[in-house]
Amino acid sequence: MRRRTPLPDSLVGRAFSIEEAREAGVSPARLSGNDLSTPHRGVRAPAGERTHGQRREDYTVRIVNGEYFSHITAAELFGVPLPAELLAGPVHVSMFRPQRARQVRGVIHHELEPRGQLAGHVSGVPVLHPAFVWVQLAGLLSLDDLIIAGDFLVTGSEPFDERPPLTTIDELRSAVAQAPGSRGIRAARAALEEIRYGCLSPQETRLRLLIERAGLPAPELNHRIYDERGSLVAMLDGAFPEHFVGYEYMGDHHRTKKSTYRNDMLRRARVEDLGWSQLDISSDDLELRPLETLARIARRLHSAGATLRPIEYGVDARKRRR
Structure with missing residues:
Protein backbone atom coordinates (compact mmCIF):
# COMPACT_ATOMS: atom_id res chain seq x y z
CA MET A 1 0.00 0.00 0.00
CA GLU A 49 -18.03 14.58 11.03
CA ARG A 50 -17.63 18.32 11.53
CA THR A 51 -18.96 20.40 14.43
CA HIS A 52 -20.80 23.64 13.75
CA GLY A 53 -17.71 25.60 14.70
CA GLN A 54 -15.57 23.58 12.32
CA ARG A 55 -18.08 24.09 9.50
CA ARG A 56 -17.93 27.81 10.22
CA GLU A 57 -14.16 27.60 9.91
CA ASP A 58 -14.58 25.75 6.60
CA TYR A 59 -16.64 28.62 5.21
CA THR A 60 -14.27 31.25 6.60
CA VAL A 61 -11.78 30.12 3.96
CA ARG A 62 -14.01 31.43 1.19
CA ILE A 63 -16.00 34.19 2.90
CA VAL A 64 -16.11 37.44 0.91
CA ASN A 65 -15.97 41.07 1.95
CA GLY A 66 -19.32 42.24 3.33
CA GLU A 67 -20.39 38.82 4.68
CA TYR A 68 -20.77 38.35 8.42
CA PHE A 69 -21.51 35.26 10.46
CA SER A 70 -24.91 35.63 12.11
CA HIS A 71 -27.79 33.82 13.81
CA ILE A 72 -26.84 30.44 15.30
CA THR A 73 -23.34 30.53 13.81
CA ALA A 74 -22.44 33.87 15.40
CA ALA A 75 -23.98 32.78 18.70
CA GLU A 76 -21.86 29.61 18.67
CA LEU A 77 -18.78 31.74 18.00
CA PHE A 78 -19.63 33.91 21.02
CA GLY A 79 -20.06 30.81 23.22
CA VAL A 80 -23.81 31.24 23.74
CA PRO A 81 -25.46 28.11 25.21
CA LEU A 82 -27.61 26.67 22.42
CA PRO A 83 -29.79 23.57 21.91
CA ALA A 84 -27.73 20.80 20.30
CA GLU A 85 -30.21 20.29 17.47
CA LEU A 86 -29.67 23.84 16.21
CA LEU A 87 -25.91 23.34 16.09
CA ALA A 88 -26.48 20.38 13.78
CA GLY A 89 -27.98 22.74 11.22
CA PRO A 90 -26.42 24.89 8.47
CA VAL A 91 -23.97 27.77 8.89
CA HIS A 92 -25.62 31.22 8.80
CA VAL A 93 -24.12 34.24 7.03
CA SER A 94 -25.65 37.72 6.63
CA MET A 95 -24.90 40.65 4.37
CA PHE A 96 -26.49 44.06 3.99
CA ARG A 97 -28.46 45.15 0.96
CA PRO A 98 -27.83 46.16 -1.79
CA GLN A 99 -25.30 43.32 -1.73
CA ARG A 100 -26.82 40.11 -3.02
CA ALA A 101 -26.50 36.83 -1.16
CA ARG A 102 -24.65 33.95 -2.75
CA GLN A 103 -25.90 30.39 -2.97
CA VAL A 104 -23.46 28.06 -1.23
CA ARG A 105 -24.08 24.45 -0.21
CA GLY A 106 -24.50 24.01 3.55
CA VAL A 107 -24.84 27.74 4.18
CA ILE A 108 -27.96 29.86 4.72
CA HIS A 109 -27.41 33.41 3.46
CA HIS A 110 -29.50 36.31 4.76
CA GLU A 111 -29.93 39.72 3.19
CA LEU A 112 -30.47 42.42 5.83
CA GLU A 113 -31.92 45.89 5.54
CA PRO A 114 -29.36 48.34 6.98
CA ARG A 115 -30.88 49.70 10.22
CA GLY A 116 -27.80 50.74 12.12
CA GLN A 117 -26.74 47.18 12.93
CA LEU A 118 -23.18 46.91 14.14
CA ALA A 119 -20.66 44.36 12.91
CA GLY A 120 -17.01 43.64 13.57
CA HIS A 121 -14.50 40.85 14.02
CA VAL A 122 -13.89 38.23 16.71
CA SER A 123 -10.48 36.59 16.44
CA GLY A 124 -10.30 37.88 12.89
CA VAL A 125 -13.70 36.43 11.94
CA PRO A 126 -16.38 38.83 10.60
CA VAL A 127 -19.51 38.68 12.75
CA LEU A 128 -22.56 40.76 13.63
CA HIS A 129 -22.66 42.50 17.01
CA PRO A 130 -23.89 40.19 19.82
CA ALA A 131 -26.97 42.32 20.53
CA PHE A 132 -28.21 42.03 16.94
CA VAL A 133 -27.39 38.33 16.88
CA TRP A 134 -29.55 37.90 19.99
CA VAL A 135 -32.49 39.50 18.19
CA GLN A 136 -31.96 37.06 15.31
CA LEU A 137 -32.07 34.17 17.80
CA ALA A 138 -35.55 35.27 18.86
CA GLY A 139 -36.97 33.64 15.75
CA LEU A 140 -35.16 30.36 16.43
CA LEU A 141 -35.22 29.72 20.18
CA SER A 142 -37.90 29.07 22.78
CA LEU A 143 -38.56 31.92 25.20
CA ASP A 144 -36.54 30.36 28.01
CA ASP A 145 -33.61 29.51 25.73
CA LEU A 146 -33.69 33.10 24.49
CA ILE A 147 -33.53 34.35 28.09
CA ILE A 148 -30.63 31.97 28.78
CA ALA A 149 -28.81 33.37 25.74
CA GLY A 150 -29.50 36.91 26.93
CA ASP A 151 -28.28 36.18 30.46
CA PHE A 152 -25.06 34.78 29.01
CA LEU A 153 -24.45 37.74 26.70
CA VAL A 154 -24.96 40.38 29.39
CA THR A 155 -23.04 38.45 32.09
CA GLY A 156 -20.30 36.34 30.51
CA SER A 157 -17.81 35.33 33.20
CA GLU A 158 -17.46 38.79 34.75
CA PRO A 159 -18.61 37.82 38.28
CA PHE A 160 -15.65 35.40 38.40
CA ASP A 161 -12.85 37.04 36.45
CA GLU A 162 -14.00 40.64 35.82
CA ARG A 163 -13.88 40.18 32.04
CA PRO A 164 -16.53 42.49 30.53
CA PRO A 165 -19.54 40.71 29.02
CA LEU A 166 -20.18 40.80 25.28
CA THR A 167 -23.09 43.23 25.48
CA THR A 168 -25.51 44.94 27.89
CA ILE A 169 -29.23 44.87 28.50
CA ASP A 170 -29.44 48.44 27.15
CA GLU A 171 -27.77 47.30 23.91
CA LEU A 172 -30.25 44.42 23.64
CA ARG A 173 -33.11 46.89 24.04
CA SER A 174 -31.63 49.15 21.37
CA ALA A 175 -31.24 46.21 18.97
CA VAL A 176 -34.87 45.22 19.53
CA ALA A 177 -36.00 48.79 18.87
CA GLN A 178 -34.13 48.75 15.54
CA ALA A 179 -35.82 45.54 14.38
CA PRO A 180 -39.58 46.18 14.32
CA GLY A 181 -41.45 43.44 12.54
CA SER A 182 -38.52 41.04 12.42
CA ARG A 183 -39.12 37.35 13.03
CA GLY A 184 -39.55 36.61 16.74
CA ILE A 185 -39.60 40.25 17.80
CA ARG A 186 -42.50 39.68 20.23
CA ALA A 187 -40.50 36.92 21.92
CA ALA A 188 -37.49 39.24 22.11
CA ARG A 189 -39.57 41.93 23.82
CA ALA A 190 -40.95 39.39 26.29
CA ALA A 191 -37.48 37.99 27.02
CA LEU A 192 -36.12 41.47 27.76
CA GLU A 193 -38.43 41.63 30.77
CA GLU A 194 -36.78 38.57 32.34
CA ILE A 195 -33.10 38.85 31.38
CA ARG A 196 -30.82 39.66 34.31
CA TYR A 197 -27.12 40.14 34.84
CA GLY A 198 -25.49 37.48 36.99
CA CYS A 199 -26.43 33.94 36.00
CA LEU A 200 -23.37 31.92 35.08
CA SER A 201 -24.99 28.83 33.53
CA PRO A 202 -28.21 27.85 31.73
CA GLN A 203 -29.43 25.90 34.74
CA GLU A 204 -28.84 28.86 37.04
CA THR A 205 -31.04 30.92 34.73
CA ARG A 206 -33.74 28.23 34.69
CA LEU A 207 -33.69 28.10 38.50
CA ARG A 208 -33.89 31.87 38.77
CA LEU A 209 -36.87 31.94 36.40
CA LEU A 210 -38.60 29.20 38.38
CA ILE A 211 -38.24 31.24 41.58
CA GLU A 212 -39.26 34.60 40.13
CA ARG A 213 -42.20 33.30 38.09
CA ALA A 214 -43.59 31.59 41.17
CA GLY A 215 -43.83 34.97 42.90
CA LEU A 216 -41.04 34.36 45.41
CA PRO A 217 -38.64 37.24 46.08
CA ALA A 218 -36.07 37.79 43.34
CA PRO A 219 -32.75 36.32 44.53
CA GLU A 220 -29.57 38.34 44.65
CA LEU A 221 -27.21 36.58 42.24
CA ASN A 222 -23.60 35.70 43.06
CA HIS A 223 -23.95 36.93 46.61
CA ARG A 224 -20.63 37.02 48.44
CA ILE A 225 -20.42 35.97 52.09
CA TYR A 226 -17.51 37.18 54.22
CA ASP A 227 -16.41 36.09 57.68
CA GLU A 228 -15.75 38.37 60.64
CA ARG A 229 -12.21 39.07 59.37
CA GLY A 230 -13.48 40.18 55.99
CA SER A 231 -12.30 37.06 54.16
CA LEU A 232 -14.46 35.67 51.37
CA VAL A 233 -16.13 32.43 52.45
CA ALA A 234 -18.42 31.76 49.49
CA MET A 235 -20.16 33.23 46.48
CA LEU A 236 -23.66 31.74 46.41
CA ASP A 237 -25.46 31.35 43.10
CA GLY A 238 -28.53 33.00 44.62
CA ALA A 239 -29.35 34.48 47.99
CA PHE A 240 -31.94 36.32 50.04
CA PRO A 241 -29.49 38.23 52.27
CA GLU A 242 -32.07 39.85 54.52
CA HIS A 243 -33.15 36.36 55.60
CA PHE A 244 -29.72 34.65 55.48
CA VAL A 245 -31.01 32.07 53.03
CA GLY A 246 -29.11 31.08 49.90
CA TYR A 247 -28.86 28.35 47.30
CA GLU A 248 -26.29 26.65 45.09
CA TYR A 249 -27.06 24.88 41.83
CA MET A 250 -25.05 21.66 41.98
CA GLY A 251 -24.11 20.36 38.55
CA ASP A 252 -22.82 16.83 38.14
CA HIS A 253 -19.19 17.98 38.35
CA HIS A 254 -19.83 18.82 42.01
CA ARG A 255 -20.52 15.11 42.56
CA THR A 256 -18.10 13.37 40.21
CA LYS A 257 -14.93 15.28 41.07
CA LYS A 258 -13.71 14.30 44.53
CA SER A 259 -11.89 17.57 45.30
CA THR A 260 -14.89 19.65 44.24
CA TYR A 261 -17.23 17.56 46.40
CA ARG A 262 -15.01 17.95 49.46
CA ASN A 263 -14.56 21.68 48.92
CA ASP A 264 -18.33 22.05 48.60
CA MET A 265 -18.84 20.32 51.95
CA LEU A 266 -16.29 22.56 53.67
CA ARG A 267 -17.72 25.72 52.12
CA ARG A 268 -21.26 24.81 53.11
CA ALA A 269 -20.16 24.16 56.70
CA ARG A 270 -18.48 27.56 56.86
CA VAL A 271 -21.54 29.28 55.35
CA GLU A 272 -23.84 27.67 57.92
CA ASP A 273 -21.42 28.49 60.74
CA LEU A 274 -22.03 32.15 59.86
CA GLY A 275 -25.77 31.70 60.40
CA TRP A 276 -26.84 31.07 56.81
CA SER A 277 -29.22 28.40 55.56
CA GLN A 278 -28.00 26.96 52.23
CA LEU A 279 -30.04 24.81 49.84
CA ASP A 280 -28.23 22.59 47.35
CA ILE A 281 -30.33 22.15 44.21
CA SER A 282 -29.71 19.53 41.51
CA SER A 283 -30.96 19.12 37.95
CA ASP A 284 -33.56 16.62 39.21
CA ASP A 285 -34.82 19.18 41.72
CA LEU A 286 -35.18 21.69 38.91
CA GLU A 287 -36.55 19.47 36.14
CA LEU A 288 -38.41 16.62 37.86
CA ARG A 289 -39.78 18.21 41.03
CA PRO A 290 -39.95 21.99 40.55
CA LEU A 291 -42.97 22.47 42.83
CA GLU A 292 -41.27 20.60 45.65
CA THR A 293 -38.15 22.71 45.11
CA LEU A 294 -40.15 25.92 45.27
CA ALA A 295 -41.81 24.70 48.47
CA ARG A 296 -38.38 23.97 50.02
CA ILE A 297 -37.18 27.49 49.24
CA ALA A 298 -40.42 28.99 50.52
CA ARG A 299 -40.20 27.04 53.80
CA ARG A 300 -36.64 28.24 54.42
CA LEU A 301 -37.67 31.83 53.77
CA HIS A 302 -40.78 31.53 55.92
CA SER A 303 -38.75 30.03 58.77
CA ALA A 304 -36.41 33.01 58.52
CA GLY A 305 -39.31 35.44 58.91
CA ALA A 306 -40.19 36.25 55.30
CA THR A 307 -43.77 37.11 54.45
CA LEU A 308 -44.65 35.27 51.23
CA ARG A 309 -47.66 35.25 48.94
CA PRO A 310 -48.99 31.90 47.69
CA ILE A 311 -46.71 30.23 45.16
CA GLU A 312 -47.80 30.35 41.52
CA TYR A 313 -46.45 27.87 39.04
CA GLY A 314 -46.76 27.33 35.31
CA VAL A 315 -47.33 29.17 32.07
CA ASP A 316 -50.53 30.90 33.22
CA ALA A 317 -48.79 32.47 36.19
CA ARG A 318 -45.97 33.67 33.93
CA LYS A 319 -48.41 35.26 31.48
CA ARG A 320 -50.29 37.07 34.23
CA ARG A 321 -47.17 38.85 35.36
CA ARG A 322 -46.65 40.16 31.85
Missing part, protein backbone atom coordinates in the same frame (compact mmCIF):
# COMPACT_ATOMS: atom_id res chain seq x y z
CA ARG A 2 1.44 3.33 -1.05
CA ARG A 3 2.11 5.68 1.83
CA ARG A 4 0.16 8.96 1.78
CA THR A 5 2.30 12.08 1.48
CA PRO A 6 1.94 14.12 4.70
CA LEU A 7 0.42 17.57 4.44
CA PRO A 8 2.55 20.54 5.47
CA ASP A 9 2.23 21.23 9.19
CA SER A 10 0.60 24.59 8.45
CA LEU A 11 -2.40 22.82 6.84
CA VAL A 12 -2.88 19.91 9.23
CA GLY A 13 -6.17 19.80 11.16
CA ARG A 14 -7.85 22.78 9.54
CA ALA A 15 -9.68 23.95 6.45
CA PHE A 16 -7.65 25.56 3.68
CA SER A 17 -8.05 26.75 0.11
CA ILE A 18 -6.69 24.88 -2.88
CA GLU A 19 -4.62 27.95 -3.74
CA GLU A 20 -3.03 27.93 -0.28
CA ALA A 21 -2.27 24.23 -0.61
CA ARG A 22 -0.64 24.64 -4.01
CA GLU A 23 1.48 27.49 -2.72
CA ALA A 24 2.61 25.14 0.04
CA GLY A 25 3.64 22.55 -2.56
CA VAL A 26 0.72 20.14 -2.23
CA SER A 27 0.00 18.22 -5.43
CA PRO A 28 -3.49 17.95 -7.03
CA ALA A 29 -3.42 14.21 -6.40
CA ARG A 30 -2.81 14.75 -2.67
CA LEU A 31 -5.80 17.08 -2.52
CA SER A 32 -7.96 14.14 -3.66
CA GLY A 33 -6.93 11.97 -0.72
CA ASN A 34 -9.68 10.29 1.29
CA ASP A 35 -8.48 12.01 4.46
CA LEU A 36 -9.77 15.31 3.04
CA SER A 37 -13.29 16.52 2.33
CA THR A 38 -14.60 19.28 0.05
CA PRO A 39 -17.04 21.31 2.17
CA HIS A 40 -17.11 24.12 -0.41
CA ARG A 41 -15.79 24.67 -3.87
CA GLY A 42 -12.06 25.36 -3.73
CA VAL A 43 -11.82 24.33 -0.06
CA ARG A 44 -10.43 21.23 1.62
CA ALA A 45 -10.94 20.19 5.23
CA PRO A 46 -10.28 17.12 7.39
CA ALA A 47 -12.65 14.28 6.47
CA GLY A 48 -15.29 13.08 8.92
Whole structure:
Protein backbone atom coordinates (compact mmCIF):
# COMPACT_ATOMS: atom_id res chain seq x y z
CA MET A 1 0.00 0.00 0.00
CA ARG A 2 1.44 3.33 -1.05
CA ARG A 3 2.11 5.68 1.83
CA ARG A 4 0.16 8.96 1.78
CA THR A 5 2.30 12.08 1.48
CA PRO A 6 1.94 14.12 4.70
CA LEU A 7 0.42 17.57 4.44
CA PRO A 8 2.55 20.54 5.47
CA ASP A 9 2.23 21.23 9.19
CA SER A 10 0.60 24.59 8.45
CA LEU A 11 -2.40 22.82 6.84
CA VAL A 12 -2.88 19.91 9.23
CA GLY A 13 -6.17 19.80 11.16
CA ARG A 14 -7.85 22.78 9.54
CA ALA A 15 -9.68 23.95 6.45
CA PHE A 16 -7.65 25.56 3.68
CA SER A 17 -8.05 26.75 0.11
CA ILE A 18 -6.69 24.88 -2.88
CA GLU A 19 -4.62 27.95 -3.74
CA GLU A 20 -3.03 27.93 -0.28
CA ALA A 21 -2.27 24.23 -0.61
CA ARG A 22 -0.64 24.64 -4.01
CA GLU A 23 1.48 27.49 -2.72
CA ALA A 24 2.61 25.14 0.04
CA GLY A 25 3.64 22.55 -2.56
CA VAL A 26 0.72 20.14 -2.23
CA SER A 27 0.00 18.22 -5.43
CA PRO A 28 -3.49 17.95 -7.03
CA ALA A 29 -3.42 14.21 -6.40
CA ARG A 30 -2.81 14.75 -2.67
CA LEU A 31 -5.80 17.08 -2.52
CA SER A 32 -7.96 14.14 -3.66
CA GLY A 33 -6.93 11.97 -0.72
CA ASN A 34 -9.68 10.29 1.29
CA ASP A 35 -8.48 12.01 4.46
CA LEU A 36 -9.77 15.31 3.04
CA SER A 37 -13.29 16.52 2.33
CA THR A 38 -14.60 19.28 0.05
CA PRO A 39 -17.04 21.31 2.17
CA HIS A 40 -17.11 24.12 -0.41
CA ARG A 41 -15.79 24.67 -3.87
CA GLY A 42 -12.06 25.36 -3.73
CA VAL A 43 -11.82 24.33 -0.06
CA ARG A 44 -10.43 21.23 1.62
CA ALA A 45 -10.94 20.19 5.23
CA PRO A 46 -10.28 17.12 7.39
CA ALA A 47 -12.65 14.28 6.47
CA GLY A 48 -15.29 13.08 8.92
CA GLU A 49 -18.03 14.58 11.03
CA ARG A 50 -17.63 18.32 11.53
CA THR A 51 -18.96 20.40 14.43
CA HIS A 52 -20.80 23.64 13.75
CA GLY A 53 -17.71 25.60 14.70
CA GLN A 54 -15.57 23.58 12.32
CA ARG A 55 -18.08 24.09 9.50
CA ARG A 56 -17.93 27.81 10.22
CA GLU A 57 -14.16 27.60 9.91
CA ASP A 58 -14.58 25.75 6.60
CA TYR A 59 -16.64 28.62 5.21
CA THR A 60 -14.27 31.25 6.60
CA VAL A 61 -11.78 30.12 3.96
CA ARG A 62 -14.01 31.43 1.19
CA ILE A 63 -16.00 34.19 2.90
CA VAL A 64 -16.11 37.44 0.91
CA ASN A 65 -15.97 41.07 1.95
CA GLY A 66 -19.32 42.24 3.33
CA GLU A 67 -20.39 38.82 4.68
CA TYR A 68 -20.77 38.35 8.42
CA PHE A 69 -21.51 35.26 10.46
CA SER A 70 -24.91 35.63 12.11
CA HIS A 71 -27.79 33.82 13.81
CA ILE A 72 -26.84 30.44 15.30
CA THR A 73 -23.34 30.53 13.81
CA ALA A 74 -22.44 33.87 15.40
CA ALA A 75 -23.98 32.78 18.70
CA GLU A 76 -21.86 29.61 18.67
CA LEU A 77 -18.78 31.74 18.00
CA PHE A 78 -19.63 33.91 21.02
CA GLY A 79 -20.06 30.81 23.22
CA VAL A 80 -23.81 31.24 23.74
CA PRO A 81 -25.46 28.11 25.21
CA LEU A 82 -27.61 26.67 22.42
CA PRO A 83 -29.79 23.57 21.91
CA ALA A 84 -27.73 20.80 20.30
CA GLU A 85 -30.21 20.29 17.47
CA LEU A 86 -29.67 23.84 16.21
CA LEU A 87 -25.91 23.34 16.09
CA ALA A 88 -26.48 20.38 13.78
CA GLY A 89 -27.98 22.74 11.22
CA PRO A 90 -26.42 24.89 8.47
CA VAL A 91 -23.97 27.77 8.89
CA HIS A 92 -25.62 31.22 8.80
CA VAL A 93 -24.12 34.24 7.03
CA SER A 94 -25.65 37.72 6.63
CA MET A 95 -24.90 40.65 4.37
CA PHE A 96 -26.49 44.06 3.99
CA ARG A 97 -28.46 45.15 0.96
CA PRO A 98 -27.83 46.16 -1.79
CA GLN A 99 -25.30 43.32 -1.73
CA ARG A 100 -26.82 40.11 -3.02
CA ALA A 101 -26.50 36.83 -1.16
CA ARG A 102 -24.65 33.95 -2.75
CA GLN A 103 -25.90 30.39 -2.97
CA VAL A 104 -23.46 28.06 -1.23
CA ARG A 105 -24.08 24.45 -0.21
CA GLY A 106 -24.50 24.01 3.55
CA VAL A 107 -24.84 27.74 4.18
CA ILE A 108 -27.96 29.86 4.72
CA HIS A 109 -27.41 33.41 3.46
CA HIS A 110 -29.50 36.31 4.76
CA GLU A 111 -29.93 39.72 3.19
CA LEU A 112 -30.47 42.42 5.83
CA GLU A 113 -31.92 45.89 5.54
CA PRO A 114 -29.36 48.34 6.98
CA ARG A 115 -30.88 49.70 10.22
CA GLY A 116 -27.80 50.74 12.12
CA GLN A 117 -26.74 47.18 12.93
CA LEU A 118 -23.18 46.91 14.14
CA ALA A 119 -20.66 44.36 12.91
CA GLY A 120 -17.01 43.64 13.57
CA HIS A 121 -14.50 40.85 14.02
CA VAL A 122 -13.89 38.23 16.71
CA SER A 123 -10.48 36.59 16.44
CA GLY A 124 -10.30 37.88 12.89
CA VAL A 125 -13.70 36.43 11.94
CA PRO A 126 -16.38 38.83 10.60
CA VAL A 127 -19.51 38.68 12.75
CA LEU A 128 -22.56 40.76 13.63
CA HIS A 129 -22.66 42.50 17.01
CA PRO A 130 -23.89 40.19 19.82
CA ALA A 131 -26.97 42.32 20.53
CA PHE A 132 -28.21 42.03 16.94
CA VAL A 133 -27.39 38.33 16.88
CA TRP A 134 -29.55 37.90 19.99
CA VAL A 135 -32.49 39.50 18.19
CA GLN A 136 -31.96 37.06 15.31
CA LEU A 137 -32.07 34.17 17.80
CA ALA A 138 -35.55 35.27 18.86
CA GLY A 139 -36.97 33.64 15.75
CA LEU A 140 -35.16 30.36 16.43
CA LEU A 141 -35.22 29.72 20.18
CA SER A 142 -37.90 29.07 22.78
CA LEU A 143 -38.56 31.92 25.20
CA ASP A 144 -36.54 30.36 28.01
CA ASP A 145 -33.61 29.51 25.73
CA LEU A 146 -33.69 33.10 24.49
CA ILE A 147 -33.53 34.35 28.09
CA ILE A 148 -30.63 31.97 28.78
CA ALA A 149 -28.81 33.37 25.74
CA GLY A 150 -29.50 36.91 26.93
CA ASP A 151 -28.28 36.18 30.46
CA PHE A 152 -25.06 34.78 29.01
CA LEU A 153 -24.45 37.74 26.70
CA VAL A 154 -24.96 40.38 29.39
CA THR A 155 -23.04 38.45 32.09
CA GLY A 156 -20.30 36.34 30.51
CA SER A 157 -17.81 35.33 33.20
CA GLU A 158 -17.46 38.79 34.75
CA PRO A 159 -18.61 37.82 38.28
CA PHE A 160 -15.65 35.40 38.40
CA ASP A 161 -12.85 37.04 36.45
CA GLU A 162 -14.00 40.64 35.82
CA ARG A 163 -13.88 40.18 32.04
CA PRO A 164 -16.53 42.49 30.53
CA PRO A 165 -19.54 40.71 29.02
CA LEU A 166 -20.18 40.80 25.28
CA THR A 167 -23.09 43.23 25.48
CA THR A 168 -25.51 44.94 27.89
CA ILE A 169 -29.23 44.87 28.50
CA ASP A 170 -29.44 48.44 27.15
CA GLU A 171 -27.77 47.30 23.91
CA LEU A 172 -30.25 44.42 23.64
CA ARG A 173 -33.11 46.89 24.04
CA SER A 174 -31.63 49.15 21.37
CA ALA A 175 -31.24 46.21 18.97
CA VAL A 176 -34.87 45.22 19.53
CA ALA A 177 -36.00 48.79 18.87
CA GLN A 178 -34.13 48.75 15.54
CA ALA A 179 -35.82 45.54 14.38
CA PRO A 180 -39.58 46.18 14.32
CA GLY A 181 -41.45 43.44 12.54
CA SER A 182 -38.52 41.04 12.42
CA ARG A 183 -39.12 37.35 13.03
CA GLY A 184 -39.55 36.61 16.74
CA ILE A 185 -39.60 40.25 17.80
CA ARG A 186 -42.50 39.68 20.23
CA ALA A 187 -40.50 36.92 21.92
CA ALA A 188 -37.49 39.24 22.11
CA ARG A 189 -39.57 41.93 23.82
CA ALA A 190 -40.95 39.39 26.29
CA ALA A 191 -37.48 37.99 27.02
CA LEU A 192 -36.12 41.47 27.76
CA GLU A 193 -38.43 41.63 30.77
CA GLU A 194 -36.78 38.57 32.34
CA ILE A 195 -33.10 38.85 31.38
CA ARG A 196 -30.82 39.66 34.31
CA TYR A 197 -27.12 40.14 34.84
CA GLY A 198 -25.49 37.48 36.99
CA CYS A 199 -26.43 33.94 36.00
CA LEU A 200 -23.37 31.92 35.08
CA SER A 201 -24.99 28.83 33.53
CA PRO A 202 -28.21 27.85 31.73
CA GLN A 203 -29.43 25.90 34.74
CA GLU A 204 -28.84 28.86 37.04
CA THR A 205 -31.04 30.92 34.73
CA ARG A 206 -33.74 28.23 34.69
CA LEU A 207 -33.69 28.10 38.50
CA ARG A 208 -33.89 31.87 38.77
CA LEU A 209 -36.87 31.94 36.40
CA LEU A 210 -38.60 29.20 38.38
CA ILE A 211 -38.24 31.24 41.58
CA GLU A 212 -39.26 34.60 40.13
CA ARG A 213 -42.20 33.30 38.09
CA ALA A 214 -43.59 31.59 41.17
CA GLY A 215 -43.83 34.97 42.90
CA LEU A 216 -41.04 34.36 45.41
CA PRO A 217 -38.64 37.24 46.08
CA ALA A 218 -36.07 37.79 43.34
CA PRO A 219 -32.75 36.32 44.53
CA GLU A 220 -29.57 38.34 44.65
CA LEU A 221 -27.21 36.58 42.24
CA ASN A 222 -23.60 35.70 43.06
CA HIS A 223 -23.95 36.93 46.61
CA ARG A 224 -20.63 37.02 48.44
CA ILE A 225 -20.42 35.97 52.09
CA TYR A 226 -17.51 37.18 54.22
CA ASP A 227 -16.41 36.09 57.68
CA GLU A 228 -15.75 38.37 60.64
CA ARG A 229 -12.21 39.07 59.37
CA GLY A 230 -13.48 40.18 55.99
CA SER A 231 -12.30 37.06 54.16
CA LEU A 232 -14.46 35.67 51.37
CA VAL A 233 -16.13 32.43 52.45
CA ALA A 234 -18.42 31.76 49.49
CA MET A 235 -20.16 33.23 46.48
CA LEU A 236 -23.66 31.74 46.41
CA ASP A 237 -25.46 31.35 43.10
CA GLY A 238 -28.53 33.00 44.62
CA ALA A 239 -29.35 34.48 47.99
CA PHE A 240 -31.94 36.32 50.04
CA PRO A 241 -29.49 38.23 52.27
CA GLU A 242 -32.07 39.85 54.52
CA HIS A 243 -33.15 36.36 55.60
CA PHE A 244 -29.72 34.65 55.48
CA VAL A 245 -31.01 32.07 53.03
CA GLY A 246 -29.11 31.08 49.90
CA TYR A 247 -28.86 28.35 47.30
CA GLU A 248 -26.29 26.65 45.09
CA TYR A 249 -27.06 24.88 41.83
CA MET A 250 -25.05 21.66 41.98
CA GLY A 251 -24.11 20.36 38.55
CA ASP A 252 -22.82 16.83 38.14
CA HIS A 253 -19.19 17.98 38.35
CA HIS A 254 -19.83 18.82 42.01
CA ARG A 255 -20.52 15.11 42.56
CA THR A 256 -18.10 13.37 40.21
CA LYS A 257 -14.93 15.28 41.07
CA LYS A 258 -13.71 14.30 44.53
CA SER A 259 -11.89 17.57 45.30
CA THR A 260 -14.89 19.65 44.24
CA TYR A 261 -17.23 17.56 46.40
CA ARG A 262 -15.01 17.95 49.46
CA ASN A 263 -14.56 21.68 48.92
CA ASP A 264 -18.33 22.05 48.60
CA MET A 265 -18.84 20.32 51.95
CA LEU A 266 -16.29 22.56 53.67
CA ARG A 267 -17.72 25.72 52.12
CA ARG A 268 -21.26 24.81 53.11
CA ALA A 269 -20.16 24.16 56.70
CA ARG A 270 -18.48 27.56 56.86
CA VAL A 271 -21.54 29.28 55.35
CA GLU A 272 -23.84 27.67 57.92
CA ASP A 273 -21.42 28.49 60.74
CA LEU A 274 -22.03 32.15 59.86
CA GLY A 275 -25.77 31.70 60.40
CA TRP A 276 -26.84 31.07 56.81
CA SER A 277 -29.22 28.40 55.56
CA GLN A 278 -28.00 26.96 52.23
CA LEU A 279 -30.04 24.81 49.84
CA ASP A 280 -28.23 22.59 47.35
CA ILE A 281 -30.33 22.15 44.21
CA SER A 282 -29.71 19.53 41.51
CA SER A 283 -30.96 19.12 37.95
CA ASP A 284 -33.56 16.62 39.21
CA ASP A 285 -34.82 19.18 41.72
CA LEU A 286 -35.18 21.69 38.91
CA GLU A 287 -36.55 19.47 36.14
CA LEU A 288 -38.41 16.62 37.86
CA ARG A 289 -39.78 18.21 41.03
CA PRO A 290 -39.95 21.99 40.55
CA LEU A 291 -42.97 22.47 42.83
CA GLU A 292 -41.27 20.60 45.65
CA THR A 293 -38.15 22.71 45.11
CA LEU A 294 -40.15 25.92 45.27
CA ALA A 295 -41.81 24.70 48.47
CA ARG A 296 -38.38 23.97 50.02
CA ILE A 297 -37.18 27.49 49.24
CA ALA A 298 -40.42 28.99 50.52
CA ARG A 299 -40.20 27.04 53.80
CA ARG A 300 -36.64 28.24 54.42
CA LEU A 301 -37.67 31.83 53.77
CA HIS A 302 -40.78 31.53 55.92
CA SER A 303 -38.75 30.03 58.77
CA ALA A 304 -36.41 33.01 58.52
CA GLY A 305 -39.31 35.44 58.91
CA ALA A 306 -40.19 36.25 55.30
CA THR A 307 -43.77 37.11 54.45
CA LEU A 308 -44.65 35.27 51.23
CA ARG A 309 -47.66 35.25 48.94
CA PRO A 310 -48.99 31.90 47.69
CA ILE A 311 -46.71 30.23 45.16
CA GLU A 312 -47.80 30.35 41.52
CA TYR A 313 -46.45 27.87 39.04
CA GLY A 314 -46.76 27.33 35.31
CA VAL A 315 -47.33 29.17 32.07
CA ASP A 316 -50.53 30.90 33.22
CA ALA A 317 -48.79 32.47 36.19
CA ARG A 318 -45.97 33.67 33.93
CA LYS A 319 -48.41 35.26 31.48
CA ARG A 320 -50.29 37.07 34.23
CA ARG A 321 -47.17 38.85 35.36
CA ARG A 322 -46.65 40.16 31.85
